[in-house]
Amino acid sequence: MKIAIIGPGAIGGTVAAWLGQDTDYEIYVCTRSPLPDGLAIELDGDKITAAPTVHTSPDDARPVDWVLSAAKTYDSANAAKWLPALTGETTRLAVLQNGIEQVENFRPFFDPARITPCIVDIPAERTAPGRVLQRRAGTVIVPDGPDGSAFAALFAHTPIAVTTTDDFASKAWAKLCINSAGAVNAITLQPSGIARFAPVAGLMRQIVEECAAVGRAEGAVLPDTIADDVVYHYATGDREGVNSIHADRLAGRPMEVQARNGVIVRLGEKHGIATPANRMAKALLEASMIDVHSL
Numbered sequence: 001m002k003i004a005i006i007g008p009g010a011i012g013g014t015v016a017a018w019l020g021q022d023t024d025y026e027i028y029v030c031t032r033s034p035l036p037d038g039l040a041i042e043l044d045g046d047k048i049t050a051a052p053t054v055h056t057s058p059d060d061a062r063p064v065d066w067v068l069s070a071a072k073t074y075d076s077a078n079a080a081k082w083l084p085a086l087t088g089e090t091t092r093l094a095v096l097q098n099g100i101e102q103v104e105n106f107r108p109f110f111d112p113a114r115i116t117p118c119i120v121d122i123p124a125e126r127t128a129p130g131r132v133l134q135r136r137a138g139t140v141i142v143p144d145g146p147d148g149s150a151f152a153a154l155f156a157h158t159p160i161a162v163t164t165t166d167d168f169a170s171k172a173w174a175k176l177c178i179n180s181a182g183a184v185n186a187i188t189l190q191p192s193g194i195a196r197f198a199p200v201a202g203l204m205r206q207i208v209e210e211c212a213a214v215g216r217a218e219g220a221v222l223p224d225t226i227a228d229d230v231v232y233h234y235a236t237g238d239r240e241g242v243n244s245i246h247a248d249r250l251a252g253r254p255m256e257v258q259a260r261n262g263v264i265v266r267l268g269e270k271h272g273i274a275t276p277a278n279r280m281a282k283a284l285l286e287a288s289m290i291d292v293h294s295l
């Protein structure tokens, strides 16, 4: 089994290292930044390491059985530049991204019938190139079907629980409810525990209620308690947890604003649903990336 992982960041690095614990797999990591010392992942005080083959140019890559793309949503088109070299007749692509548009983001570059969208719930932070703090073993959800089952089987030897669902859209919107609220962490530059501060909990609740309303208009089935559930998740989880949009802002990287809050505003407009809290979150995060001298 040959598996290529595009983007060995927090999620790509974690997944590549865990997959690499099965020595029957040939793991290839496709990176744009050097990875001088392989991969080392810390989970629950233990460390696992892996030394996959590292490609820094598509010229070196060859067709594999599975490609896993773990680049950010805004890097999808660049990540896709690896695909022609990695793709053979039976190659399948798994897209490990937040948001609800995993297939859409790669549709221009890969046969959508062979794309497996993944909902990743693995809190992980990159601490240095190839170094990741994985805060929980975590889960991945993929659609029912032969590709979903084959993808899940890849992880059988890992602590990451991969399951399939017959209602992927609802699961993706439920995850977006969690991620939409994470904008508040990126805006305030405060980790998860800031949700214990009542005014922040209230703002997160409003962001999630808007997200859930738009998701339901799109056909998602979401529990009535989802806003309270999400706030509880942030308030009672790891107080120091830094979600990925917060990590992006801290590192001065672009942020997945469009995929996480922008999409709620955009689809809210389509359905005539007001989304003022998400609109404000989007504006503030976009403003934080602007050089005022360019205005």
Ligand SMILES: NC(=O)C1=CN([C@@H]2O[C@H](COP(=O)(O)OP(=O)(O)OC[C@H]3O[C@@H](n4cnc5c(N)ncnc54)[C@H](OP(=O)(O)O)[C@@H]3O)[C@@H](O)[C@H]2O)C=CC1
Pocket: 006, 007, 008, 009, 010, 011, 012, 030, 031, 032, 033, 070, 071, 072, 073, 075, 078, 079, 080, 096, 097, 098, 120, 121, 122, 123, 124, 125, 126, 243, 244, 256
């Ligand atoms: N971190 C987390 O806890 C979670 C993240 N997610 C989602 O997973 C996705 C990935 O997030 P995360 O791992 O945090 O992001 P990171 O920024 O840590 O990793 C992204 C990686 O993609 C690489 N990359 C970007 N473009 C290319 C390219 N053209 N070729 C090769 N590599 C490329 C980046 O390279 P470079 O090193 O040069 O920047 C980086 O290593 C996002 O959609 C995120 O929302 C989902 C659940 C949890």
Ligand SMILES: CC(C)(CO)C(=O)C(=O)O
Pocket: 098, 120, 121, 122, 123, 124, 178, 179, 182, 242, 243, 244, 245
């Ligand atoms: C909320 C969290 C940590 C869950 O895995 C996540 O999706 C992210 O950091 O982007």
